[in-house]
């Protein structure tokens with residue numbers, strides 16, 4: 001099983017679209033793009049880089065916590081609302097924060113588009129924030145409120161959770177082996193009460209490892225409720241910008 005890294009790094013290349021769904025019949029039909037967009041952006045908000053698992057424990061589908069963000073807002077050009085190339089996968093917080101903020105500010109900074117700009121050119125991870133490195137990064141950060149307390153708290157929660165649980169899962173087997181060596185020698189020297197205490201300790205440690213694994217499973221890169229097919233592909237795959245960062249559990 002592949003899980004998220006403790007920290008999602010800003011991609012070093014733009015997301016390149018691999019989906020090409022048929023246009024929906026109605027203007028509000030862009031919701032039909034949702035399965036394509038989920039896979040296209042790796043179940044990750046293309047703007048603040050929060051993954052679905054950062055927002056909800058099991059299955060985002062009925063929650064409304066993620067949505068379709070229009071690069072050119074519907075209020076500016078309704079015709080583009082159901083154009084796939086104008087749609088991004090985004091969390092509700094990014095979508096609400098931007099609302100209809102324009103594509104550039106008065107100083108020539110542009111609202112960055114993750115399908116034409118590599119986030120790593122404009123942002124770096126610092127203290128659970130996506131710290132902007134450029135003027136356009138700054139405008140984009142403010143427009144989407146990328147580092148509001150909620151987003152920073154969600155990034156910190158995942159980082160701590162995964163680091164703590166992975167350390168336990170990786171280090172406990174050697175400790176359990178050590179305990180069984182001690183146990184063996186206690187039994188050999190007939191110290192049965194001490195042996196029982198060590199046995200209990202080993203059992204407790206095993207239980208903790210099982211719990212840690214369970215906690216890590218919520219961070220699967222491909223969530224449990226991922227669409228098995230989308231509007232245009234029978235077997236959609238993760239984009240390299242996210243897939244390359246996943247780690248083995």
Ligand SMILES: [Zn+2]
Pocket residue numbers: 019020021035036037230231232233236
């Ligand atoms: Zn598709």
Ligand SMILES: [Zn+2]
Pocket residue numbers: 045046047048049050090091092093094095
């Ligand atoms: Zn977001």
